[in-house]
Amino acid sequence: xxxxxxxxxxxxxxxxxxxxxxxxxxxxxxxxxxxxxxxxxxxxxxxxxxxxxxxxxxxxxxxxxxxxxxxxxxxxxxxxxxxxxxxxxxxxxxxxxxxxxxxxxxxxxxxxxxxxxxxxxxxxxxxxxxxxxx
Amino acid sequence: xxxxxxxxxxxxxxxxxxxxxxxxxxxxxxxxxxxxxxxxxxxxxxxxxxxxxxxxxxxxxxxxxxxxxxxxxxxxxxxxxxxxxxxxxxxxxxxxxxxxxxxxxxxxxxxxxxxxxxxxxxxxxxxxxxxxxxxxxxxxxxxx
Numbered sequence: 523x524x525x526x527x528x529x530x531x532x533x534x535x536x537x538x539x540x541x542x543x544x545x546x547x548x549x550x551x552x553x554x555x556x557x558x559x560x561x562x563x564x565x566x567x568x569x570x571x572x573x574x575x576x577x578x579x580x581x582x583x584x585x586x587x588x589x590x591x592x593x594x595x596x597x598x599x600x601x602x603x604x605x606x607x608x609x610x611x612x613x614x615x616x617x618x619x620x621x622x623x624x625x626x627x628x629x630x631x632x633x634x635x636x637x638x639x640x641x642x643x644x645x646x647x648x649x650x651x652x653x654x655x656x
Numbered sequence: 657x658x659x660x661x662x663x664x665x666x667x668x669x670x671x672x673x674x675x676x677x678x679x680x681x682x683x684x685x686x687x688x689x690x691x692x693x694x695x696x697x698x699x700x701x702x703x704x705x706x707x708x709x710x711x712x713x714x715x716x717x718x719x720x721x722x723x724x725x726x727x728x729x730x731x732x733x734x735x736x737x738x739x740x741x742x743x744x745x746x747x748x749x750x751x752x753x754x755x756x757x758x759x760x761x762x763x764x765x766x767x768x769x770x771x772x773x774x775x776x777x778x779x780x781x782x783x784x785x786x787x788x789x790x791x792x793x794x795x796x797x798x799x800x
Contacts, residue, residue, distance in 0.1 A: 554749060606695055607694035608669070
């Protein structure tokens, strides 16, 4: 049963008193995180998000990835007879260890999977990261 | 006085959520289909069926979609990223293996007209209803 629950998208909790300005729901994207000698890599499942709708910010040591859905894409005139997933925005935050080179973080999006590469090096600054499409 | 537009969608969403909640309850005996990928099925009596599935990271090469008159099969695999030699996982949540799903369609469809497209990791399959099966209006002849 635990396996089944994991493959469903989890909905994110909204912080008390801090409502979203967008009307859609928020989901927590599933991620794989691995590291080798040079980098830490985060892979996040964000189906339905285009590369221009990704927003990644690094604030002190918290990395936040946001993916926005531009259209709900519900077919006109059709009735939903079986639904297993909802469509909405994605958001997840990670606390980074100190030894990340914040100037050289790279991100790319392919087939709905966001890949964030965090090189290891001793530095700590706040930076904005741009996404390139693959 | 201000008028709030009535947003029926929110109620629909709530209804679907409640249904989904009870569907997955361990206390209800239900056939457990494989859960990757999650699919939504849309239907229109005249037009046919549209099936959408979330398949991030799966390229069309790894997908095998086949359809019979009333069943849609989605098979494929998602391979994990090739890790460099000394790498190790800290977290592993994404499903990366073979998957196989069979979706029962509410209407018979015309298999020669089925189209599938993928955008940003979302798969969309359009299955038009077979012409002969479309519901027809029947006029009533009144007499007397």
